[in-house]
Amino acid sequence: MKRARCFLLRGHFWVGLLPWAWMLLFFALPFALILKVSLSTPELAVPPYVSPFVLEPGAALPHFRPDLASYRRLHDELRALGLAGADLQYLAAWGGSLLLAALTTLLCLVIGYPFAYHIARSREAARNTLLMLVMLPFWTSFLLRVYAWMSLLDSSELGLINRLLLAAGLVDAPLQLLYNRGAVLVGMVYSYLPFMVLPLYANLVKLDQRLLEAAADLGAQPWMTFLRVTLPLSRRGIVAGAMLVFIPAVGEFVIPDLLGGGDVLMIGRKIWDDFGPNQDWPMAAAVAVTMVLVLIVPIALLHRHGRANGNGAQR
Amino acid sequence: MSARARAGATAWLVVVYAFLYLPILCLVVFSFTAGEITTELDGLSLRWYAELLRDEELIAAVLLSLRVGAFAASAAVIVGSAAAFVLARCGRYPGSAAFAGMTTAPMVMPEVVIGLSLVLLFTHPVFAFLGGRGVAAIWAAHTTLCTAYVTVLVQSRLREMDRALEEAALDLGCAPLKVFFVITVPVIAPALVAGWLLAFTLSMDDFVLAAMLSDPGSTTLPVLVFARLHHGLKPEINALATVIVAVVSLAVVIANRLMLSAQKKRMAAARHAAGISPAGRSAVTLRDPDNRSEWIAHP
C-alpha cells in the first residue's frame, strides 16, 4: 500500500509538471515581462525598449535602473485632471472604456435578465433549442458579426437602417449612425449578450418553482415575489454575468476600432496603438499593468460568485 | 402566468432573438447579390461564392486557421486535462492556489493584455529559441488561452465523477495507471470532446492574439478579415460569413440532435427502470451535457 501511494504521488507530480511548466512559461513569465518592460525606456531597436537591468562592466549582477516615465505620464494626467487645456488622452481613454463597459453591462443585464428568465421558465422541451439559439451566434465569427453591424449602421444612404428610414420618410438625409459611441455600444451589447444570458440562465433554471408558489401562497404579489425571492436568489448569476461582460468590455479593442470613430477613445485601443503604430512598448506595458490592477476587483468578484454559481448547478 | 404575461414573455423573446439574428440574416441575404455593394440585392447570383473559391490568399488563411485551431485545441486538451486532474485530485499543496489562478486567469484577462505579454516573451532576445513571432507563437498563445476553458470543463466533470468508480477498478485488480485510461478517460470523454470543440472555435475566432503575434507569413483568417474590413467592404465577406454560419449551424444542430437522442434514450431507460436514481447526474447536466453554461458561468 505504501508503495502504491508513492507511485500515485509520483504520478501526480508528472501529470502536474506539464501544465505547471506551460503556465509558468506562457503566462507567469510574460506577465513578469510586462512589469519589466513597463519600467523600461523606449528606443528605436528590436525589441523597441531598453531593459531596466543594466549590466555594468565589472559588475557580477546587473543593476536595476527602472525608468518610471510611462507611469509618470499616467500620474501627470491624473494631477492635471480639471486643468484647462491639459492633454488627458490616457485618462480620457480610461474614462471612455469604463463608461462604455458599464453601459454595456447595464444594457446586457436589462435585456438579458428577462430574456434568460423567460427561457428558464419556458417548456422544458423548448429550452434546449432556445439556449442553442443563444449560443449559435457566439460560435460563429466574432469579426463577421461586428461587420454585420458595419453594413447595418453605414452612414451613407446605402446603410440598411438609413435606407429603411429614408424609405419610410422619417428622415430627409442619412443619419450619422456609424463611427460614434452609440455604434460601439450597440456592437458591444450585441457581442456580449450571450455572456450575460448563459450564467443568468444557469442560475434561474435552478430556481425552485415551489418557492414562488410558497411566496404567492403567503400572499405576496407577483412583483413582490420577484423583488424579494427571485432577484435575491439570482444575485450570483447577475454578478457572474455582469463581470463576464464588464471585464472583456474594458479591454475591448476590435469593436471600437471597427465601429467607433477616431474620437472614441478606449484603453484597449490605446494599448494597441502604443504597441503598433506608436512603437512605445513601455507605455503599452504600463497601461496593461494598470488595466490588470483595475480589473482585479471585478475578477475577484467573478471568482467568488461565479464559483458559487457553478457549484449550485451541481447540487 | 396570466395570458398577458405569457404574451409579453413571448414578445420579449422574439425581440431579443430578432436582435441577435437580423444582422446575421442581412449578411446572408446580401451575400447572394450580383452587384458590388454589400447592402443592395442587385440581382441574385453566386458570384461572390465563386470569388471566394478563387481567393487564394483567403483560402490559405482558412487552411492556416484550421491547422492552428486543430493543433491548439489538441494541445489545450492535453495541457488542460492534466491541469484539471491536478486541480481536482491533488488537494492543497504549496503553490496550488497560484496554479489554480494561473490556469484560469487567461479566461478573464483582456486579450490585449495577454497578447502584449506574449509578444514581449516571443520578442525577448533570451527567448529567441521559441522562434519569435509567427505560427508557432500563435499556436502557443491559443493553447494558453484555450487551456483555461478546457481546464474548467474537465475539472467540473472530474469533480462530478464518482470517485468510487476508480476505486472499484482498483479493487477489481486494475493497476492505477491503467485505471486512468480504462475508466477515467472514458468517463470524462464527453468533456474532452466538448473542450476540444470549444478550444477549436476559440482559436478559429481569435483575432487579437493572432494579430499581435503574427508575422508576414502567418495570416490567420480573422487577421485577414480584419485587414479587409479596413480596406473597404465587399460582398465576398458576406459570402464568407454565410459559409461560416452554415457550417457552424450544421455542426451545432447535429450535435444537439445527437445530444437530444442520447437524452431521450436515457429518459426512456429511466422510465423503464422505474423508481431509481442513477448515480451522480444532475438534471442540469442532462440538459446541458457539455456544460456549456457551466464554463461560462464559473471561470
Added chain:
Amino acid sequence: MVQDSDSGSRPRRDYLRIEGVTRRFDDTLAVDGVSLAIAEREIFALLGSSGCGKTTLLRMLAGLEAPDAGRIVLDGEDLAAVPAYRRPTNMMFQSYALFPHLTVEQNVAFGLWQERPRLARAEVAARVAAMLELVQMQRYARRKPHELSGGQQQRVALARSLAKEPKLLLLDEPLAALDKKIRQRTQLELVNLIERVGVTCILVTHDQEEAMTMAGRIGVMNEGRLLQVGTPGEIYETPNCRFTAEFVGETNLFRGRVDGGALHCEDFPAPILLPADADPDDGGEAWLSVRPERVALSRAGAAPAGAGCNAAVGEVAEIAYLGSHSVYHVRLANGRIVIASVASAQWRDAAPPTWGDAVRVAWFAPDGVVLTR
C-alpha cells in the same frame, strides 16, 4: 451464520485477523485500535452511525486506505504490503460504482480481464454468464447501468464483486440506495446468495435491522472504537455499554448510584431492584437499561405487581399506535418519561388506556441490564 455443512473441513475461526488497526485523519482518529477475528464464511456486520469509522475500516481491508498502525491478516497473509489491485478482496460500493460506459456483462467481466495470467475469452464469458445467472440478470447482459433499476444495479454490483471469487467480500451499505420495501426483500435474498457462494463477508451498515437480518455476528462501532461484538441476540439483549443499548433498539435508561444491590435513581420513586447476576461495585455510578417491551403497563387501579418487580405510577403522555403494538410514553410524578411497548393483544378484554389515564409501569428485576460505561 457460520456454515460448515457443505464442506468437510471446519471453517477456520480466525480467517481474517484485524490487530490493533488505527487510522488518523488530520487530528481525528477515524479508526482507533480495532482488533477483530472473523471466521471463514461468516457474515459479519459493522454497525454504527455515519462517521463512526466503519467505512474507513472497510476501505482499509480493501486497500483503499492505509492503516497508520496495526495488522490485517487474511488467510495467513499479511495484507500490509499488498496494494488494492492485488488484494484477494472485492468490494461492493455504496453507490455501486458500476462503470457507466460498460455494459452489464462488461462490468462483471472487468475484474476477470485484470487476471494475470490472462483468462481465456471463453472462460471469462462462462464465468460472467454464471455470475449473471446467480443474480438472475442474464436478460440484462447487454444493458448499460443507467438503464437498470436500483435493485438491478445492486445485483450487477454484487455479481461484479463475486466474479473474481474473492477470499473476502466487502459490502459498503449494500442496500442503502434502495427503497424501503425493496430493501427488506433484498436483505434475505442477499444473505441466501452469499451463503450459497460461501464467501466470507463483511458488511457495513447504519441500519440495525439490516445488520440483524443479514449478519451472524455484529460489531458495534462508535467514534472509531469497536464497542461490542456478538450475535444479534447478544447485542440486543445484553448490551455492554450505554451506546449499544441506545443505538440498537429503543431503551429506558436509568442513571443512579448502586447501593446494596439496588440502584438509587433520582428519576424513579423507589430504589430499583437489579438483576441478581449483576454485580456492580457498591457506591459506584451505574445505568440500568430496560427495553420497552419488557415494561408491563396496567391501569393504576389494578392489583399491584408482585415481589421482585420495579413499579411506578404515572399518566399516559403519548401513545403511538403501530398496529401489532403500541408505544406508550408514561410520565411519572417527577416528570420522568418511561416508554412501554404493549402488544395490541393485551387489550382483548378492556379498552386500552388513553391520554391522561393513570397507569402503572412495572418490570421484573431480571429484565434490566446493568451498564457501567
